[in-house]
Amino acid sequence: MSKYSVILPTYNERENLPIITYLIFEMAKKNNLDFEIIIIEDNSPDGTLQVAQELKKVYGDKLIIHFREKKLGLGSAYMDGIKLCHGNFIVIMDADLSHHPKYLVDFIKKQKTTNCDIVTGSRYIDKGGVMNWGFDRKLTSRGANFLASTTLGVKCSDLTGSFRLYKREVLEKVIKDVVSRGYAFQMEIIIRARQYGYTVEEVPIVFVERIFGESKLGASEFQIYLKGLWKLLWTF
Amino acid sequence: MSRGTNLFAASSISAIIWIITLFLSTGYVNEVAKSMPTYALILYFSYALFKVGGDLSRLKDYPEEAESLQKEVEESKRFYKEKGLKL
Numbered sequence: 001m002s003k004y005s006v007i008l009p010t011y012n013e014r015e016n017l018p019i020i021t022y023l024i025f026e027m028a029k030k031n032n033l034d035f036e037i038i039i040i041e042d043n044s045p046d047g048t049l050q051v052a053q054e055l056k057k058v059y060g061d062k063l064i065i066h067f068r069e070k071k072l073g074l075g076s077a078y079m080d081g082i083k084l085c086h087g088n089f090i091v092i093m094d095a096d097l098s099h100h101p102k103y104l105v106d107f108i109k110k111q112k113t114t115n116c117d118i119v120t121g122s123r124y125i126d127k128g129g130v131m132n133w134g135f136d137r138k139l140t141s142r143g144a145n146f147l148a149s150t151t152l153g154v155k156c157s158d159l160t161g162s163f164r165l166y167k168r169e170v171l172e173k174v175i176k177d178v179v180s181r182g183y184a185f186q187m188e189i190i191i192r193a194r195q196y197g198y199t200v201e202e203v204p205i206v207f208v209e210r211i212f213g214e215s216k217l218g219a220s221e222f223q224i225y226l227k228g229l230w231k232l233l234w235t236f
Numbered sequence: 237m238s239r240g241t242n243l244f245a246a247s248s249i250s251a252i253i254w255i256i257t258l259f260l261s262t263g264y265v266n267e268v269a270k271s272m273p274t275y276a277l278i279l280y281f282s283y284a285l286f287k288v289g290g291d292l293s294r295l296k297d298y299p300e301e302a303e304s305l306q307k308e309v310e311e312s313k314r315f316y317k318e319k320g321l322k323l
Contacts, residue, residue, distance in 0.1 A: 018323050022312035054321050097305060129296035142291045146284060152239060206301045233240040 001034060004108070005087035005168075009040045009077035013095045014048045016210070021055055021063065024101040031105055038064045038084050040077040074162075075178060075185055082172055090166045096210040099163040106203045107165040117170040117198035120156070120190070121163035121205035128158075128204035137209075140222070148187055148229055152236065156200070159187045160225075163205060170198050179235065182221065184228020191236055 006024060010017060021037060028035035037059075041049045052065045064084050068077075078092060089111070093099040099121065107119040122128050124145070130138065141160075148159050160183040170193065180188045190200060237245075257269045316323055 014323075018316055018321075019309055019312045022315055023308060051323055054323055058316075058319050058321065097309075100301075100305065124291060124295065129298050129301075131298050131302045133297075138292055138295055139288070142288050142295070146288050146291075150284075206298045208298075208302055208305055233243075234238050236239050 002089055002108075003034045003036070003087035004028075004089045004091055004104075004165075005081075005085035006035065006037045006091040006093065007040065007078055007081035007085070008037055008093065008095045009042070009074055009081075010044065010048050010052070010095045011042050011071055012044045012046045012048060014044070014046045014051050016096050017048060017051050018055060020095050020097055020101070021059065024104075025059065025062070027101045027104060033105075033108065034087075036062045036064065036086060038066060038081045040066050040068065040081050042068050042071040042077070073181060075175070075181065078171075078175055082168075082175070085168065088168050090168050090171050091164070092166070092171075093163045098207050098210055099205070100208070103163070103203065103205045104165070110201050110203050111165060111167075114199070114201050116201040117167050118190070118193055118200045119165040120158065120161055120200060120202055122156075122158035122161060122202045123205060123207045124157040125202055125204050128206065130207045130209070132209035133207075144183070144222075144225060151229060151233060152187070152191065154187075154191055154194075156190055157202060159190060162186050163207075174198070180228045180231060182224045182228055184225065184232055187228075188232055188235070191232070195236070 008017075008020070013020075017039070024035060024037060027033070039052050041052055043049070049065070049067060052063070056063050056065065066080055066084055068080070082090065089108075091104060091107075093101075103121055107121070110116070110119050123130055124142070133141075145157075145159055149155065174189055174192045174196065177192055178185060178188050193200060254269065254272060258266065261269055
């Protein structure tokens with residue numbers, strides 16, 4: 001039977017963490033799926049670690065907490081997380097409720113029917129969408145995706161998406177080579193995976209902009225994105 | 237060769253061909269050659285407008301998703317209260 005490990009990097013997610021954990025395990029129970037969650041906690045000042053420890057009283061061994069002294073970024077969070085996973089499939093998603101665990105049922109179905117190596121959630125295909133996004137956020141996102149796909153010549157409707165299901169060995173192999181940070185990191189994973197000949201399938205998701213907490217998106221994020229894109233241009 | 241190198245090579249070759257055409261051609265061909273770079277830029281931006289605009293018009297909002305998520309948030313709070321957790 002397949003086992004699914006969710007790597008959940010957290011930083012200041014004290015309010016969202018209990019909810020996302022509940023949603024993941026409820027989905028797993030309803031669909032008779034074997035899930036575990038690995039929380040990568042980067043010493044949040046808002047007490048996210050204490051909340052995670054409280055949650056462990058309810059979920060026991062199915063919830064693994066990995067504490068890190070400071071904010072070390074997504075890439076290293078995934079690498080640390082992989083070492084602690086027991087599953088043969090790994091899920092990467094955001095902890096702020098913008099990625100709803102209910103879609104994992106569709107991801108798993110897609111993976112089983114196609115036997116693909118990676119399933120990626122897309123906001124931009126039929127039945128996909130967003131909520132609580134202003135027009136400029138939509139424009140920035142679509143513009144950035146357009147820029148990436150024309151510049152890099154890659155066909156993927158949602159290149160910067162970070163809601164994905166991987167076969168464990170695929171993620172382990174690909175992540176070793178990734179050099180980018182930020183949004184470019186997510187793009188690079190897909191590009192490298194395709195280069196290795198791994199198959200990528202897409203599933204529509206609706207992305208709901210965060211209800212609690214502060215978004216980590218800012219003007220400097222776009223600069224980081226452009227720098228990342230430029231670097232990728234000369235990597236592949 | 238990286239994609240960057242490929243694009244750089246392609247644009248350098250195009251630029252050289254364009255410059256040669258500009259200097260060696262006359263009359264109508266010369267007129268067309270002069271406006272080629274502007275035309276190429278207009279083509280690219282028109283394509284961008286068409287593609288991004290089209291995608292934006294198709295990008296749907298799902299207010300019902302936000303509503304159902306709110307309900308699930310309340311559901312999870314009740315669950316943890318029953319378990320006696322202090323969050």
